[in-house]
Amino acid sequence: MRPSKPEVKLVIEPAxxxxxxxxxxxxxxxxxxxxxxxxxxxxxxxxxxxxxxxxLPVLYFTILEGIWGTxxxxxxxxxxxxxxxxxxxxxxxxxxxxxxxxxxxxxxxxGVLPVMAGVVGLxxxxxxxxxxxxxxxxxxxxxxxxxxxxxxxxxxxxxxxTRVVRxxxxxxxxxxxx
Numbered sequence: 220m221r222p223s224k225p226e227v228k229l230v231i232e233p234a235x236x237x238x239x240x241x242x243x244x245x246x247x248x249x250x251x252x253x254x255x256x257x258x259x260x261x262x263x264x265x266x267x268x269x270x271x272x273x274x275l276p277v278l279y280f281t282i283l284e285g286i287w288g289t290x291x292x293x294x295x296x297x298x299x300x301x302x303x304x305x306x307x308x309x310x311x312x313x314x315x316x317x318x319x320x321x322x323x324x325x326x327x328x329x330g331v332l333p334v335m336a337g338v339v340g341l342x343x344x345x346x347x348x349x350x351x352x353x354x355x356x357x358x359x360x361x362x363x364x365x366x367x368x369x370x371x372x373x374x375x376x377x378x379x380x381t382r383v384v385r386x387x388x389x390x391x392x393x394x395x396x397x
Contacts, residue, residue: 231313233370234298234383236362242292249291250276277325285321288314297387300324303372303380313386320379327375332357 254271283290288299300321302314316324336353361373370382 231301231384231386233367234296234385236365236371238296238298238385239371239383242290242296242298245292245295246279246290247276250279273329276329277322280325280328281318281322284324285316285318288316293383296385298383298385300381301384303370303376303382316379316381320381324375324379324381327378328361331360331374335360 254275280290284293284300288301293299300316302316302320315321332353335356336350339349339353339356361375362371363374364377365371365373369377370384372382376382
């Protein structure tokens with residue numbers, strides 16, 4: 220007689236905003252440190268091709284989040300990107316979002332910062348504090364409407380039909396009475 224395997228309980232809950240910042244920062248470091256090292260080593264820091272600046276990050280997030288629902292940064296924090304459920308009362312399905320949704324999400328996330336920087340640059344020509352203001356506007360644009368009621372969905376989540384969730388596994392509670 221084989222012993223039965225313990226059942227695993229999968230708990231999916233919305234990832235809070237503060238749970239999302241470190242993984243994103245880690246992913247950006249994973250993307251940029253090799254590029255910066257190559258640029259420094261070969262002497263082309265000021266000539267990094269546009270492809271590497273814009274397309275590579277979009278491909279990184281599109282492929283990793285679209286197929287597996289996670290990136291190394293997100294995996295380090297036990298969070299992942301999933302498809303928003305259409306069922307009432309059910310926030311998410313555990314499915315990865317797919318390449319199209321992930322591409323939409325990545326383009327919005329990575330496209331908002333240059334837009335905010337451009338707006339700030341037009342309004343405050345020559346001011347020293349413009350970078351900080353652009354970053355503040357970036358986060359407000361992405362997460363200004365994020366609330367606990369909508370699963371902390373940012374602009375990119377709402378547009379792409381995705382949510383970022385914390386995934387926890389544990390042993391399922393026994394259904395038998397003592």
